[in-house]
Amino acid sequence: MIEKSSSFLIILSAPSGGGKSTILNEILKVTDNIDYSVSYTTRNPRGVEQNGIHYNFVDEAEFLTRIDSGDFLEHARVFGNWYGTSISYIKSRLGKHRHVIMDIDVQGASLISATDIPYVKIFIIPPSMEILKQRLVLRATDSPEEIAKRLRTAHDELAYIPHYDYLVVNDDLTQAVEDVLAIIRAEENRVHRYSKPVEGFWSGEKNT
């Protein structure tokens, strides 16, 4: 029997307001082999966000202790706050042959590329800067100063696109979700993700 291909990290990055959280939630709804990596952050919860579900909200002292203890696979400072990915969570889920999807910034994604953990990196982009602006304003979760900061950062984030494996234009949500699902499916079938497929194929055959 050929064994299932190995699991991997599905790294989603996008400018703030690019729609990655919505896409990510849709992916989790329609798949049963993917877990979500809940990041640690020092920023304050927004709106309906709950501790342990959207983020693990911690203070700066705890975050710095966790850095020193080597708890993070990657961590970065984004918009003046710390964000980090739990290494123990990632390892436990991959060890159970489950993919882990994560929403992290371009710095964190680069740091993960330098590790030996298997991944696919997907960049999600709105169709234009004008639409990104409209989405941030409509979202109504950030102050005008915060929105201006996020738009300035978007400019720098886009420079990282060549370092990603795939680019999904989030014009239509359903189509963007389908695109991400298609990428995951294709990645699962990459030859290098299988361990010894030919041996698996022949196993159980008696020598004649």
Ligand code: 5GP
């Ligand atoms: P927000 O505060 O809007 O939820 O997220 C701000 C930025 O931090 C987004 O670009 C998001 O992808 C990024 N982010 C969230 N969690 C992590 C993480 O664990 N590591 C890194 N490097 N970035 C993260």
